[in-house]
Amino acid sequence: MPMIFENMQMVNWQHPLFVISAFVLGACVGSFLNVAIYRLPRGLSVNTPKRSYCPTCEKDIPWYRNIPLFTWLAQGGKCAECQCRIPFRYFAVELVTALLFLLMWVSFPQTPGLALFYMILMALLVVVVFVDAELMLIPLQVTWLGTALGVVGAVLIQHHLRADGWVDGLWKCGLGFVAGFGGLWLVVRLGKLAFGKKNMEFAEAVEWELREPTDDPDDEQEELCFVIDGDAHGWSELFFRDSDQLIIEGSGFLVDGKKVKAKELVIKGTTIELKGKTIGIEDLKSLSGKARKVVIPREAMGMGDVYLMGMLGACLGWESVLFTVFAACLFSIFLAILGRMGFGQRLPFGPSLAFGGFAWIFFGWQVWDWYFSLMAPAPVVQGY
Numbered sequence: 001m002p003m004i005f006e007n008m009q010m011v012n013w014q015h016p017l018f019v020i021s022a023f024v025l026g027a028c029v030g031s032f033l034n035v036a037i038y039r040l041p042r043g044l045s046v047n048t049p050k051r052s053y054c055p056t057c058e059k060d061i062p063w064y065r066n067i068p069l070f071t072w073l074a075q076g077g078k079c080a081e082c083q084c085r086i087p088f089r090y091f092a093v094e095l096v097t098a099l100l101f102l103l104m105w106v107s108f109p110q111t112p113g114l115a116l117f118y119m120i121l122m123a124l125l126v127v128v129v130f131v132d133a134e135l136m137l138i139p140l141q142v143t144w145l146g147t148a149l150g151v152v153g154a155v156l157i158q159h160h161l162r163a164d165g166w167v168d169g170l171w172k173c174g175l176g177f178v179a180g181f182g183g184l185w186l187v188v189r190l191g192k193l194a195f196g197k198k199n200m201e202f203a204e205a206v207e208w209e210l211r212e213p214t215d216d217p218d219d220e221q222e223e224l225c226f227v228i229d230g231d232a233h234g235w236s237e238l239f240f241r242d243s244d245q246l247i248i249e250g251s252g253f254l255v256d257g258k259k260v261k262a263k264e265l266v267i268k269g270t271t272i273e274l275k276g277k278t279i280g281i282e283d284l285k286s287l288s289g290k291a292r293k294v295v296i297p298r299e300a301m302g303m304g305d306v307y308l309m310g311m312l313g314a315c316l317g318w319e320s321v322l323f324t325v326f327a328a329c330l331f332s333i334f335l336a337i338l339g340r341m342g343f344g345q346r347l348p349f350g351p352s353l354a355f356g357g358f359a360w361i362f363f364g365w366q367v368w369d370w371y372f373s374l375m376a377p378a379p380v381v382q383g384y
Contacts, residue, residue: 014109019102022119026101027068029123030094037093037130040139057082068094089130097126107362114160117153118361121146121315125354128308132350136236138304143311147177150314160361161317172317179321180313184306198296200228205250209288210281224281226267228294239269244297253289255279265289305349312357316364323364324356331355 012018036046038055052061059081065071072091079086100122108115124146132138154161154169161176163169208228225232226246238246246267253260253274266273271280272287281287313321332352 013112014106019106022105023098023102026098026119027094029101030097030126031066031068033097033123033126033130034090034093036127036142037089037134040127040141041131041135041137054079054081054084054086056084069098089134093126093130097123100126111157111159113157117149117157117160120149122358124149124311125357129351129354132304132348136348137302138308138350140304140307143304143307146308146311147314150177150311150316153315160315162365173314176313176316176318176321177310178313179318180324181306181310183321184309184325185303188303188306200294200296202229202292205290205292207288208248208291208294210284210286226296228291233296235269238297244269246297247295248289248291249293250289250291253287255287256285302349305353308350308353312353316357316360319368320357320360320364323360323367324353327356327359327364328352 031052032046035052038044039046049060052066053059054061057079065075065080069091072086072094075086077086077088077091078084101119104115104118104122105112108118124142127142128138150173151170154163154173155166158164158166158169161169161172163172206229208226211225211227211232213223213225224235226235226238227233238244248265248267249263250265251263253262253265255274260274262275267281270282271278272284273279309321309325312324316324328349329352332347332349335352336347
């Protein structure tokens with residue numbers, strides 16, 4: 001075994017052959033990540049069917065039309081069978097993954113094992129970023145896989161954790177998971193208490209209704225919405241937990257076109273409660289009325305972010321947690337300004353946490369050491 005490690009240290013890992021291979025490997029992995037990004041949040045298997053297919057015409061894509069990066073460019077971003085548009089996201093995932101693999105490989109030239117560890121971590125974060133950005137959710141399968149990666153890295157590598165042996169590595173990995181998961185879970189609970197409800201009161205009663213999505217391809221509404229005074233709130237935006245409820249106070253309600261006299265109506269995701277009766281929303285044809293006051297449930301942060309932070313803590317160590325969250329908050333502010341998002345609008349936090357973890361890998365330790373060096377007591381100079 002010592003001879004094997006000595007021979008590995010003599011290999012020039014930055015030879016152009018290895019560097020190009022890292023880029024190509026990243027592009028190929030990115031092609032698989034596209035499958036995971038599409039299938040995982042929809043409850044589909046990433047292994048069945050084994051061959052990729054067009055989501056529109058559902059025809060299998062042969063291997064010669066599934067070459068990473070090249071195929072999308074050669075076909076002009078369209079399916080060769082039905083000519084439907086293939087989103088740019090597919091090309092972006094392959095390119096970003098390829099560049100991240102290349103960056104990790106050239107950034108850690110003396111430790112190929114550590115570079116490989118970071119490459120796998122980057123692949124998982126790519127899935128998180130693109131799924132969360134599109135659907136506002138984080139697949140827990142990915143976060144648990146990343147946590148397992150952190151355990152393996154703690155046993156086999158330890159360098160990224162500044163650990164003294166695998167036992168110390170496991171300790172720091174576990175402590176990192178607890179710090180990341182527990183810290184952000186506390187933020188979620190406190191945020192729910194502080195910002196879990198939004199009260200809307202009106203001087204005069206305003207109209208509201210439940211609006212179903214239409215079959216119009218030009219209509220961007222993809223889910224049931226609660227519309228009040230012209231302002232639409234999507235169902236996924238309102239109901240995160242079974243305990244969430246939308247409370248409407250008014251002078252009357254129209255249920256399937258029939259007026260029901262009541263002062264309050266409560267919506268609980270799949271049901272409504274009105275005058276002591278519970279009615280399934282699927283059984284309703286229409287629901288509307290006028291409201292003087294509305295209490296809307298809202299979430300400060302989803303549990304997917306909590307599991308993601310636990311994963312990052314396990315992979316990068318407990319010291320990374322505070323830095324990662326701080327960097328993520330700064331990045332979220334930047335995204336909000338860039339997107340001109342108003343106060344109270346939802347913004348996926350997964351991409352920001354991924355950015356924070358990425359920043360820790362490259363300069364987080366330096367910031368950590370610099371900060372604590374400022375807190376060190378100044379040396380005492382004795383006079384004569």
